[in-house]
Amino acid sequence: MKYLGWDELIPGAILFSFKEELDKDASYILPEDRPYAETNSHEAYVGDWRVLKPVYNRDICIDCQFCWIYCPDVSIISRDKKMIGVDYDHCKGCGICVEVCPTNPKSLLMFEERIPNEEALAKWPEKE
Amino acid sequence: MAEKMELNEVEVWDGNMAASQAMRQAQIDVVAAYPITPSTPVVQNYGSFLANGYVDGEFVMVESEHAAMSGCVGAAAAGGRVATATSSQGFALMAEVLYQASGMRLPIVLVVVNRALAAPLNVNGDHSDMYLGRDSGWIQLDGFNPQEAYDLTLMAFKIGEDPEIRLPVMSHQDGFITSHTAENVRPLNDDEAYEFIGEYPMVNPMLDLSKPVTYGVQTEEDWHFEHKARQHHDLMTKVFGKVEEVFDAFEKKTGRKYNIVEKYMMDDADVAIIALGSTVETTIMVAEKMRKEQGIKAGVVAPRLFRPWPHEKIVEALSGVKAVACLDRSSPNGAFGALYNEVIGSVYQSDNHPVVTNYIYGLGGRDFTVEQAEEIYKELAANAEAGKPTTPLQQFVGLRGPKLSFY
Amino acid sequence: MLEIRWHSRAGQGAVTGAKGLGDVVARTGKYVQAFAFYGSAKRGAAMTAYNRIDDEVILNHQKFMHPDYVLVIDPGLTYTADITAYEKEETKYIITTHLSKEELIESQPKLKGRDVYVVDCIQISLDTIGRAIPNTPMLGALMKVSGMFELDYFQKAMESVLSKFPQKIIDANMAAIERAYNSVK
Numbered sequence: 001m002k003y004l005g006w007d008e009l010i011p012g013a014i015l016f017s018f019k020e021e022l023d024k025d026a027s028y029i030l031p032e033d034r035p036y037a038e039t040n041s042h043e044a045y046v047g048d049w050r051v052l053k054p055v056y057n058r059d060i061c062i063d064c065q066f067c068w069i070y071c072p073d074v075s076i077i078s079r080d081k082k083m084i085g086v087d088y089d090h091c092k093g094c095g096i097c098v099e100v101c102p103t104n105p106k107s108l109l110m111f112e113e114r115i116p117n118e119e120a121l122a123k124w125p126e127k128e
Numbered sequence: 129m130a131e132k133m134e135l136n137e138v139e140v141w142d143g144n145m146a147a148s149q150a151m152r153q154a155q156i157d158v159v160a161a162y163p164i165t166p167s168t169p170v171v172q173n174y175g176s177f178l179a180n181g182y183v184d185g186e187f188v189m190v191e192s193e194h195a196a197m198s199g200c201v202g203a204a205a206a207g208g209r210v211a212t213a214t215s216s217q218g219f220a221l222m223a224e225v226l227y228q229a230s231g232m233r234l235p236i237v238l239v240v241v242n243r244a245l246a247a248p249l250n251v252n253g254d255h256s257d258m259y260l261g262r263d264s265g266w267i268q269l270d271g272f273n274p275q276e277a278y279d280l281t282l283m284a285f286k287i288g289e290d291p292e293i294r295l296p297v298m299s300h301q302d303g304f305i306t307s308h309t310a311e312n313v314r315p316l317n318d319d320e321a322y323e324f325i326g327e328y329p330m331v332n333p334m335l336d337l338s339k340p341v342t343y344g345v346q347t348e349e350d351w352h353f354e355h356k357a358r359q360h361h362d363l364m365t366k367v368f369g370k371v372e373e374v375f376d377a378f379e380k381k382t383g384r385k386y387n388i389v390e391k392y393m394m395d396d397a398d399v400a401i402i403a404l405g406s407t408v409e410t411t412i413m414v415a416e417k418m419r420k421e422q423g424i425k426a427g428v429v430a431p432r433l434f435r436p437w438p439h440e441k442i443v444e445a446l447s448g449v450k451a452v453a454c455l456d457r458s459s460p461n462g463a464f465g466a467l468y469n470e471v472i473g474s475v476y477q478s479d480n481h482p483v484v485t486n487y488i489y490g491l492g493g494r495d496f497t498v499e500q501a502e503e504i505y506k507e508l509a510a511n512a513e514a515g516k517p518t519t520p521l522q523q524f525v526g527l528r529g530p531k532l533s534f535y
Numbered sequence: 536m537l538e539i540r541w542h543s544r545a546g547q548g549a550v551t552g553a554k555g556l557g558d559v560v561a562r563t564g565k566y567v568q569a570f571a572f573y574g575s576a577k578r579g580a581a582m583t584a585y586n587r588i589d590d591e592v593i594l595n596h597q598k599f600m601h602p603d604y605v606l607v608i609d610p611g612l613t614y615t616a617d618i619t620a621y622e623k624e625e626t627k628y629i630i631t632t633h634l635s636k637e638e639l640i641e642s643q644p645k646l647k648g649r650d651v652y653v654v655d656c657i658q659i660s661l662d663t664i665g666r667a668i669p670n671t672p673m674l675g676a677l678m679k680v681s682g683m684f685e686l687d688y689f690q691k692a693m694e695s696v697l698s699k700f701p702q703k704i705i706d707a708n709m710a711a712i713e714r715a716y717n718s719v720k
Contacts, residue, residue: 003350310557
């Protein structure tokens with residue numbers, strides 16, 4: 001990000017979410033289609049803050065949306081109330097999604113960052 | 129639609145009623161308030177206007193002054209015209225949020241009915257709270273009587289809300305001496321007053337969902353300095369011109385002339401008292417008397433705008449005098465008074481170097497008497513004659529016990 | 536400049552009386568000031584209120600004054616408050632009492648030699664308004680003693696000052712003003 005001089009700043013230390021004014025309420029535009037401004041936290045990569053990562057198992061998920069609601073960093077990607085996956089650019093690995101997942105076995109589990117997702121899915125536990 | 133109130137050409141209002149009527153005429157969107165003496169009637173009157181249908185906006189009752197100003201910040205960021213009122217301890221409790229309001233450039237109007245700060249507890253007027261606000265980044269306007277409290281509160285909206293300015297404004301008046309003293313006030317009618325202030329010009333409102341915006345960002349050593357510098361720059365360069373413009377427009381409308389620095393009998397004055405608040409008027413009366421009875425060429429200088437500090441206008445106002453007394457109605461607690469320091473800072477760099485002395489007076493509502501003002505003018509005349517201080521630099525006046533003075 | 540000091544108990548309406556007087560006088564084009572000493576006064580505590588009236592803008596904001604009129608609207612304050620404080624030779628006293636002027640001066644010798652008028656504002660307000668609110672009767676007495684306004688004119692002006700009250704209360708106040716005007720001695 002370019003450091004600006006005092007004379008280039010917007011008074012009030014405010015930040016706009018988007019590069020331009022939208023023609024409608026932002027909630028009607030999908031996140032991937034929104035023209036995020038450079039200063040928006042969406043543009044900041046924090047994926048490497050994780051120690052453990054949540055891995056998502058589509059086969060077990062019942063699309064209850066608990067993880068989507070509880071995720072403190074809006075990192076659960078869901079479309080038309082269908083769970084799609086985890087936004088690894090912004091997920092910080094807190095594990096709340098795993099904690100709230102109600103299925104048996106859970107549809108989200110924490111794995112070490114170095115384990116590929118395919119390998120993680122292959123050793124998914126059985127129903128208890 | 130809010131109902132209109134029929135007002136007489138001349139009303140007899142105290143300063144509190146004057147301020148609350150100006151607030152009513154501004155048709156504020158949100159008032160969040162926590163009443164405190166002596167400003168209680170401002171919000172009390174406003175609440176009754178609202179209950180009786182004269183106001184369309186919201187009145188939010190909160191649990192403290194900190195919450196009151198916080199509510200104002202939220203409502204202003206959301207995109208509304210916002211105002212509240214407070215005094216003294218309430219002002220002190222607001223202090224943290226005052227900086228939030230100015231830093232976010234939210235044009236909130238705060239009616240401050242000046243009162244002493246405890247301890248010891250005191251409900252009467254001095255300028256401790258006004259001085260507490262002086263580095264908060266707000267514009268501070270000072271009214272000397274109920275008429276001015278009305279006029280300046282109306283103008284506060286127009287000054288602060290201008291998109292070029294976008295700064296919060298305090299409209300000060302003296303507790304009790306102005307706030308509870310009824311005098312003749314000539315109000316504008318409701319339509320004229322609203323037309324003068326105009327519709328609230330929204331700038332980057334949070335509730336515009338097609339252009340979402342974040343208020344209250346965190347900036348560390350990499351950005352903070354630039355933002356503060358920007359705010360200071362706007363206070364130093366944009367406010368004076370805008371205030372003058374609004375004062376001019378107000379004069380055209382009402383015939384009442386305001387100046388950034390008020391000068392009374394200064395054209396040929398040898399000595400001047402510089403003061404704030406209701407004291408200014410008593411002093412004008414005494415200056416006239418000193419001219420008639422003592423042959424002392426006395427004048428009065430009064431900053432109408434305390435922040436931003438009108439350095440150039442103060443230098444100009446004091447360019448011909450030989451001795452100046454700066455009257456501070458606040459305990460300086462280990463320094464010269466704030467007004468004295470400001471004036472010294474201004475005149476030191478000017479071509480004229482009058483003898484400048486400091487008087488501490490009127491704390492906690494102690495009467496500022498004609499006699500005290502006369503005595504000060506006599507001491508100033510002696511200073512002017514001698515070309516140097518003939519008294520200590522800082523003196524307390526109207527105080528019981530042995531004479532208290534320093535340096 | 537005309538200066539008036541009211542002696543009252545908090546709750547008896549001295550501030551309202553002073554403001555009402557200011558309101559009436561302002562309608563004639565004069566400049567007025569009405570203020571009081573506050574503090575942590577509770578209902579019943581002795582207090583003072585003040586008026587200044589002038590043809591020119593009033594710049595004087597000091598509380599101190601040498602009053603032209605001292606209005607005492609509570610009978611007890613004649614004995615417990617310093618009602619002669621900062622008096623001048625011409626100061627006129629209008630005092631609420633059930634006593635005659637002579638009896639009053641005998642009971643409070645410091646009023647000897649002063650220009651004293653008596654009127655029973657408490658009784659008048661009880662009889663007319665139904666409550667001991669002696670402020671409007673005192674204004675009626677002040678009009679008579681000072682000759683500031685004719686009774687008719689003053690009553691009309693007070694009617695409009697009181698216009699937010701029900702007609703019954705306005706009528707009672709008018710009766711109180713008139714009785715005090717006619718009975719002050």
